[in-house]
Amino acid sequence: MSIDQVVSIGLPVNISPPPGPGPAVTAAETREPLPFGARLLKGERNWWFLGPGGVARLRDRHVTADGGLRPDAEQRLHESGMFTPGRISSYSLTVLTSTHCNLGCGYCFQNTAQDQAGGSRPPRIAQTRLTSKTITEILGFTERQMSEAGLDKLRILLFGGEPLLNPRGCLELLERAAGIAPTSAWMISNATLLTPSLARRLADLGLTSVQVTFDGDRADHDRIRVGRADGGATFDKIVGNMAKASEDTALQWTLRVNVSQETFHGVDALIDRLAGALDPARCTLYFARIGDVGVGYANSLLHTGELPAAFTRWQRRALDLGFTVARPGARKTCVTCGHTDGRYGAVVSADGTLASCWETAGKPDWEVGTAADGYRPGAETRDRWIACQDLYRYDEDARTLARFRDSVDTALLDYLHETGRL
Incomplete structure (x- = not known):
């Protein structure tokens, strides 16, 4: 038309x-x-x-x-x-290269509880690490799934924990995946371990973009998004690593800004700070209220009151500074978790177990199969197949x-x- x-x-x-x-x-x-x-x-x-x-x-x-x-x-x-x-043109494969994380964020859906000592070490899902043997199983599984769906391109999400705690696994997966189909990739990372050299190697193997999270402006971020081992600040290191990687690669960035009662009042300053430190033309900025996934983290900020006007103000400021803000769209079915047979995508943990969604990967009793053997029959997995945010709890209707x-x-x-x- x-x-x-x-x-x-x-x-x-x-x-x-x-x-x-x-x-x-x-x-x-x-x-x-x-x-x-x-x-x-x-x-x-x-x-x-x-x-x-x-x-x-x-x-x-x-x-x-x-x-x-x-x-x-x-x-x-x-x-x-x-x-x-x-038309769906690529198979969407999410792989957790490591289930461990070097940060200790209290709201993470991979935590199993809060740190009872009040520190930066909340208990998490079991630690596993992607190996060459498991990569072989995952790629064999992926070839079979792609053939059944009639897809000839592959889009990989490098996920964790923190995926760069296993850089060898990330690199090997991308290198070997190129042997079964034209492959592109993106990554969700905290960027604390992203060096220019590693960024170049990943980009050369098809990595096009990285999603990085910020918990409000620097002071709030450094109080919330802290090192797991020492509770140390991370804001300047993250931004510095992103800036250096941008000098050596064409990577694009998605900046997720977590919004809670602890970060709300610093978001305006954060947007300006990021615009001064990074190239807004290479960044998509979006804002997300932290949800309750049952790990004891409470976000008292409601979707009423001043929050709608704040989101609107932040989006307009981001656009005026040259950031991209994702356009609203229709309600869509997630290609990864929206089909109970995993037709167009899969989530695979570092040990090769299959989950229906990011939020259940690595969690006991949520497996829906293995890369080696494929998905279990639907009658066995019906109660374990959840989609995006199905496990989130809200105080509002x-x-x-x-x-x-x-x-x-x-x-x-x-x-x-x-x-x-x-």
Whole structure:
């Protein structure tokens, strides 16, 4: 569908939805949800349609009085591909190269409890480390899965614990994976161990981006995101390592900012500090309220009150400083945990056990198979197959959470349109 055709019913250029699942549809809570995870949000001057095929701007004449799509507008959206999910082209493989971590964050979903001594060593899942033998099993499993799904490309997530506690495992996995399929990779790391030399070697083997977490501005971060062995500060080391790696590689960065009652008031300063230390043009910035996963960490910050306005302020400041902020999208099924047969992706722990999701990898009694033998029958794993954030606990109901996300997403789309960024 051409841009002229889109504009003729008030629909601007499509923008791609971000990866991962989105919020529930709540534009009008009394009507039936739109199909295929689509959402309809009321903006300041227009309506926003968020579908699996992109985002469109609608006028009041395209929407019913109760906040639903009029039949002619829905037909045009279908015809333009807005309801059509993108084709899955790569198999998504998450591998924990090490289940150990050198930091002692109290909220981590891989903790099994809080540190009873009040220090930086909360008990964690059992320590395992990826070996050459397990890599052989994982790649054999991956070839079989890719063949069954009809996929010929591979996208690997290097995960942990801290994946760089086993750099040899990371490098060997990427090098050998290239022998079974065209491979690209990304990594979730705390970046404390990322040297320029290691960054170059990983980038040469297909690593394109790294996600790094910050717990508020420097003072808050250095109180929360601390070394496991000594409780030491980490902020300057992380930022310094990222800056040096950026000088030697073309790596892109995703900066996750954790939001809680302990970090909330430092986020504004953090955004400016990161803009001064890193190249915003190579960074995507996003904000995430820390959730309760049952390890004794309490986040008292609710999704009501000043939080929606704060998220909106932070996103606008990030955009104005040159950072990328992920565009809102439709509710999506995670390619890794959204299919109970692991059709399009898998999570494999360092010992070769399969989990349905990152959040259960390495945890006893949550295994759904092994790389050597494949997935167990569905009847055996039904109660163990969980998807993204299924284990999170909230003090607020689903409607409150959805209103928060809808409010933030609407404000972001309004600002992107207002500033000509769509």
